[in-house]
Amino acid sequence: MGEEVKVIVFALGNEEYGIEVDKVRTIERLSPITRVPKTAAFIKGVINLRGVVVPIIDLRGRFNLTETQPTENSRIIVVAVGEIEVGFIVDSANDVIDIDTDSIDLPPEIVGGIKAKYLRGIAKLGEGRLLIMLNLSEVLNKNEIVQLAQIEA
Template identity: 75%
Template sequence: MAEQIKVIVFALGNEEYGIDVDKVRTIERMMPITRVPKTYSFIKGVINLRGVVIPVIDLRGRFNLVESEYTDQTRIIIVAVGDMEVGFIVDAANDVVDLDRDNIDSPPEVVGGVKAKYLDGVAKVGEDRLLIMLNLAEVLNRGEVAHLEQLED
């Protein structure tokens, strides 16, 4: 029996993604976001999370997916990596599943338009559900962001 992990499941477009529950601080409904000028377009601004100012990122924007309107289902997942706290805007977040580490396979080159380097792997849940595990360190890598911006220019 391999190691069991708990994973928060969220939706982005048609795909389902997972983040290790240990990395997630809270999940919030959409709230007013203060725009921060002169920064990357996918950084939507900052929010007040119980007295702490936290930057929020639109994950769609971060992965160069088409950004969509926010709905009732839109959630902000607050993740903590090291001493960095960041909010991810996702289409929906409504499930927690237990995973066997053995069931996580290395990811194909591109999954749902997201480059493999942002991914930890793809996990099979039940018979027909595929869960894409995010590599948070890579997603939050700022050096890589700067590079990405250059490519866009």
């Protein structure tokens, strides 16, 4: 057995994804988002989270999935990437689980229409359940991080 990593499980459509707990700052209900002009379409705007301006990204838009209307279960997962905090809109945040790092395989080229560069790997959880592990540094590439840093400032 390898090391275990704690992961927050969230959903986009029918797929389950994971982000390591140590990268997650907080999970919030959707709150009003202030639009920011001249940003990529998937950057929905910013929220004021306890006095901190946090850029908000719709992960569905980021991954070129069909965007849907938020529901009662929609959440914003606030993650830290380097010095920047960013919120991801997800359909739901369901669980915190421990995953054996040995059960995480390299991602295939495309999973559910999402390019492999956004993925750290696929975790096999048993009973045919797969968890798509995100590679946060690619989900937010350097140019976008610069753009988001400018929004924060």
